[in-house]
Amino acid sequence: MSKYWLLGVLLAGCLVGCTTTEPKPTTAEAVVVEPELSAQEKRNRHIQQLLFAAERALARDRLLKPGYDNAYDRYASVLIMDPDNAEAVLGLQAIVLRYLDMARNAAQRSYFDDAQMYLNRASQIMPDDTAVQTLVAQQRESLAKPEPRPEAENAYILDRALLNSRSDEVKQQLAELAQSARANNHMVLIVAATDAQGRWLYQTMRKAVPGYLLRGDIQVGSPARIELLPPL
The missing domain is CATH 3.30.1330 (60s Ribosomal Protein L30; Chain: A;)
Structure with a gap:
């Protein structure tokens, strides 16, 4: 037996022993697929997002301004998608009441131009609502004819x-x-x-x-x- 033959056998065994294979995965990764939302579900989710953003803007007195972040635009957007949305209607009424309050405060400090400006904005919020327009008209009249405060005894x-x-x-x-x-x-x-x-x-x-x-x-x-x- 040739020594060269023996050397070949040893080299072949070494090559076989050194060959490695990648381990096979023991478990398959699970892929979670969320169900596709219906058009109605997407619409409802968008409405809730708008209402949340509107309430946050209202709390910060972002009533009509700035244009990119105000309560009125968001409540109005909700009513376009859902004309009977009670939360949006209440939100617009809250904006009106806030402007009326701001007008009263301005008038008490003799800032009558500012008071009229706030009343004008209040009338723009719900122009077709008779009750709202009546409130604005009453407050506008009270500014034109302020009632004198009665004097105390002392x-x-x-x-x-x-x-x-x-x-x-x-x-x-x-x-x-x-x-x-x-x-x-x-x-x-x-x-x-x-x-x-x-x-x-x-x-x-x-x-x-x-x-x-x-x-x-x-x-x-x-x-x-x-x-x-x-x-x-």
């Missing part, structure tokens, strides 16, 4: 000329009223022609009673006066 009228000049006499009167409020634990209601005038009145009174928390409120109205109210 009301101290401020002289207009002295107040406008911020004279020492009116400062002395305010100091005495502030000290009386502190002595009797009264709350103070300041009625002034403008917000700026009301803030000046309050600051002047507060300086007269250092270290004391002068509790009260400021309202725009006429005549300018200080009302001392008993604590609640």
Whole structure:
């Protein structure tokens, strides 16, 4: 037997022993296939997404603006797909009420142009709704004819000329009223022609009673006066 023959046998055995095969997978991977949604299911899902986004915009006072993220557009989109959607109708009504509230607040601060702007926006939300348009018209009329606030029993009228000049006499009167409020634990209601005038009145009174928390409120109205109210 030739030594070359023996060497060939050994090499062949080595090659056979060194050959490897990839392991076969023991388990097959499962493929999950979600069922295809029907057109109605897709529509309902889209409506819910719009309602959620509309509520979020409403909570942030994004009522008509900005154009890419406001409550009105989303509620209106829902009503195009589902004209009887109660949530969308309630959402539009909520926008109207919010604008009416903003108009009242603006009018109380004598920002009448802003108040009219808010009322105009409120009327645009549901133009065919008689109840909504009636509410807007009533509030618009109340802005045109503001009702004077009734004076309290302890009301101290401020002289207009002295107040406008911020004279020492009116400062002395305010100091005495502030000290009386502190002595009797009264709350103070300041009625002034403008917000700026009301803030000046309050600051002047507060300086007269250092270290004391002068509790009260400021309202725009006429005549300018200080009302001392008993604590609640």
